[in-house]
Amino acid sequence: MAMADPKKIIIDTDPGIDDAMAIFLALRSPEIKVIGLTTIYGNVYTTLATTNALHLLEVAGRTDIPVAEGSHVSYSVNLFAFLFYAHSTRKCPKVSCTCSLISFLGENNLWRLHTFLIFFFVQCQESDKASSSGLCPWGGWTWKPELSSAKVEADKKSAAEYLIEQANLYPGEVTVVALGPLTNIALAIQLEPAFTKRIGQIVLLGGAYAVNGSVNPAAETNIFGDPEAADVVFTSGADLLAIGMNVTRQVIMKDHDRDKLGQSDGMFGKYLYKILDHYFSYHRDAYSMKGIYLHDPTALLAAINPSLMTYTEGVVRVQTTGITRGMTLFFNKQKRFNKETEWCNKPTVKVAVTVDTPAVVKLVMERLMYS
Helix, strand or coil, X not given: CCCCCCEEEEEEECCCHHHHHHHHHHHCCCCEEEEEEEECCCCCCXXXXXXXXXXHHHHCCCCCCCEECCCCCCHHHHHHHHHHHHCCCCCCHHHHHHHHHHHHHCHHHHHHHHXXXXXXXXXXXXXXXXXXXXCCCCCCCCCCCCCCCCXXXXXXXXXXXXXXXXXXXXXXXXXXXXXXXXXXXXXXXXXXXXXXHHCCEEEEECCCCCCCCCCCCCCCHHHHHCHHHHHHHHCCCCXXXXXXXXXXXXXXXXXHHHHHHHHCCCHHHHHHHHXXXXXXXXXXXXXXXXXXXXXXXXXXXXXXXXHHEEEEEEEEEECCCCXXXXXXXXXXXXXXXXXXXXXXXXXXXXXXXXXCHHHHHHHHHHHHHCC
């Protein structure tokens, strides 16, 4: 029997130590072919995420894989920027912009423009600082790699444009593994609504279903990073598989597993051993545990072998306001409500509920140790 062609994968990533593990794991998995990386803010700002992604591919000897830089700001800020430019004229931007926005938003909503302008410029300035310093301003888990002299550059296309291009080139064949906030995916949907039909599948790491989150009791980090984008993606109608913290917290790499990576002959294993120290320290402090949760590698393996998990199906919406902002809410559609609500007529998605923990840890260890 002829072997099936490897599944085409694009990893939307914010590397990040855990993302580095997932990227290396992907490159060591014969079932898939990584055709590109797209970057997004999360563990770090987008510019540094791009630098880190290029570095990881350089370490792996895979600089043939393109990297497309993603959005530097959230989905809602992108929408305000679109309105700002779409409803302005070139003759007198200071006046006509404001007049156009008044007519579009209404005078009572001009506070939104004021909020956008402050937020947009602050984010741009902070992003520049982060890029030059190599710091991790979001508080995520990263490292400052020592880049070699090789001058590898990111693709000229934006992440959203690259995603659309690849979905059009290989309709139904590309799986996006989203390991950070879902801004790039939402922007691709906004730019090309047919993207949801042309992309094969979206496997996303995000949400906390019936468990506490990681940012606060309500929200998991990736969804909290851009709740508006997440809600767009969850309700887009794309073939979507969500891997939440309820599952990834069942998958743990222990201290002795990390030692095995350091003692192995694998290039990726040795590299990860050197950078995992802070990640283990964080888990000791935050969770009083001797090990780390394998969030990103677990999501990556769900794209490779979905049978490693079991799933339920229903509608997922994301809270975008208040103290539960970023919370993922799941509706199993078992009850028919009398009144029409914002939950009605929404497409369903699959959400992971259990995982074969020993099998996942074994795959991660074997593929990283013998790289």
